[in-house]
Amino acid sequence: MRLTQTVPNELVVTPLQFGGGLIELAILFLVLAxxxxxxxxxxxxxxxxxxxxxxxxxxxxxxxxxxLL
Structure with a gap:
């Protein structure tokens, strides 16, 4: 997974946040339960x-x- 992407004469794109994975963890704990x-x-x-x-x-x-924000 690349965090930045450089394109000649263009903008450098950097994501502000990574996926939290809360839903995946919730499903995992639900299956475990x-x-x-x-x-x-x-x-x-x-x-x-x-x-x-x-x-x-x-x-x-x-x-x-x-x-909301």
Whole structure:
């Protein structure tokens, strides 16, 4: 992945931010919670579900702030 792109007699393009990956992490923890629940590890399933829930909440809040600003 290139961070900058140089074009002769043109502008240098640099992204302002990288992808946070919050949704990907939330999906990962959700899948982990489902697998843990199927296996019978209710403690791991509960913790994974809480982590997934908070990652989704953080993602939604950051998305709203980004769209408003």
């Amino acid at each position: 489902v697998v843990a629940a199927v296996v019978g590890a209710s403690g791991v399933a509960g913790v994974s579900m809480n982590i997934a829930k908070w990652l989704v909440i953080i993602f939604v809040v950051l998305a709203i702030v980004t769209f």
